[in-house]
Amino acid sequence: MLHNISTMLAALVLATGCIEEENFGNSPQGNLEALWSIIDERYCFLAYAEEQYGLCWDDVYTRYHKQAADAQSNAELFDIMGNMLRELRDGHVNLSSEYGMSYYWDWKLGYPINFSDSIQRNYLGKDFRINNGIYYTVLQDSVAYAYVGSFANAFGNSNITAIMAHLAHCKGLILDIRNNGGGMLTAAEQFASHFTAEKTHCGYIQHKTGKGHNDFSKPDPLYLEPGKGALWLRPVVLLTNRGVFSSANHFTMLMRALPQVTVMGDKTGGGSGMPLSSNLPNGWNVRFSACPILDKEKRHTEFGIEPDTVVNMGSEDWNSGRDTMIDAATRHILQQYDSN
Template identity: 35%
Template sequence: MRKTILLLLVGLFIFGCERAFFEDEPTDTYVSNFEVFWSEFDRNYSFFELKNIDWDSLYDVYRPLAELAVNDDQFFQVLARLSLELKDGHVNVVSPYGVSTYDFANGEKPVGAENVKSHLFSVKQVGGSIEYAELIRQNVGYIHIKTFGGDIGDYEKIDDILEALKKEDGIIIDVRSNGGGSTTKSQTVASRFADKERLYLKVKYKNGPGHSDFTDWDERTVSPEGPFQYKKPVVVLTDKKTYSASEEFVLAMRLFPQVTIVGDTTGGGSGNPILRELPNGWTFRLSSWIAADPDNNTYEGIGLFPDVVVLNKSQNPLDDTDYALLEAMKVFDNQ
């Protein structure tokens, strides 16, 4: 009965692609805002069954807390705690009192940029998204892709970068701490290394009120593009902060015969978030699809495993050695 009533409540609203617009804005109370929040997730969130989450039980826990909230900060804490129950880095609540964010990396600190740069010379920047250089100790190029957000022009310059590094014996592509961005941009880079058209990703969208209501699988392929294909050895560096669109990049790259993935397991964030707005003006995101590799293996909350595992940790807290980078260098020694 509760779910039926809440679905009727959601039916009063009309939502656009990026934010919600209300025909008849409900009374702006903590309870009414909670009902909209819970109902939006109930209808549109994609991972309830995959993660075995009992959303009705969480309603019973958190709605009374919304009723007890006496100020905005307390109400924000209710929504934040509820959102964190999903253990999803694509889910957050944005308010004047803070932003709820799930730490999918479990507090792991990324390798410092200066530690990497001590191995490089002639570092060049491409916009705010990419930098490239040569290794000091080896005839190997290095490309650091900081994000797959930003200007598409940065990623279209991958051809110029590969041309500049063509004399090297191979390339290391570092996507550690890359939190994602656009699938189009990650695919643009990956296409320069493709040997042929390959299926690398499947997605199915949430498309109905039931927790099991999805479209059929939509298949995504990556094909050779650009003036030439890079066929020399490539190592892709990953860690637990490699997330979202950068994981899609890894999904594509690991299919190519000249590529080796080195580092830690990726973050496991595949949700394709959509944005919604509460009656009180606060916004929130929720995951709207399920993604899988070509063999239908989902990686949400699990991540993608590297070919060569390097946890990049040391017993000595003062040891800032970049062990993953050193392991990547060994790959070229064995070529």
């Protein structure tokens, strides 16, 4: 018996190999290959980018590998690798090192600003309130205005309830998220949950199930459930511009599924892939989109969400201190109120 047991254990020991990962060398080419492979295997929008603008990731390797081989310094290598990542046209993809962080900014820099905090001051006046980072006031004609500049921090249900209680007598709400670059998905979802009284289907989420460009899980539905505390069910105009990115883009997608919400302004900046991180042989970190979030029609929102009503800031209004978008939103709410 002892012999049998020892034979079996010995066989198991021999069968027990070490689990290791393919290692790229810590050379300029090795680091570039490692970065290229992480994107090739784990980035979630390669097939979509190929479909949208013809990105060929293999071609990218060919072009940048040679540049990496010729790099004279780590700083130069960092720039080369940052340029390679910019081929993805994704603001969620960054390389970070002692030389800083590489960004792709064209999702907003190539478009009208459509927001001025100086002009916004003309609307907020002097008796505005701030609660949980949300600036809010009551505009003329009893129209509520709230500005949410970030989803970087969680909201308190009691804070949101207090804000809604203060604005409860208003005919509708202008919810301004222009230039909101995102933050936490959960913060966006929590805030959006205060605008629905019933469980509402808003979109889908997927993740990669393998290294292939099209290896995805089946889309799992995303639902918005009513939040705890006050719920705002009156008309809402959500103001957006190209500076709305990441979880603010997600917030737009959620709000767009609600019947009392009108999205107004410019297309959002996008950024619908939930980012994960990894690193390279030289210790540099890379962040990349890993889990695509689709709207309720199963469309990608990676390159932005079109508003229901397109409104841009007019130069005449801009020069006279008027916010074309807030004015249009006010008119929309008053029309809705009058028609009801």
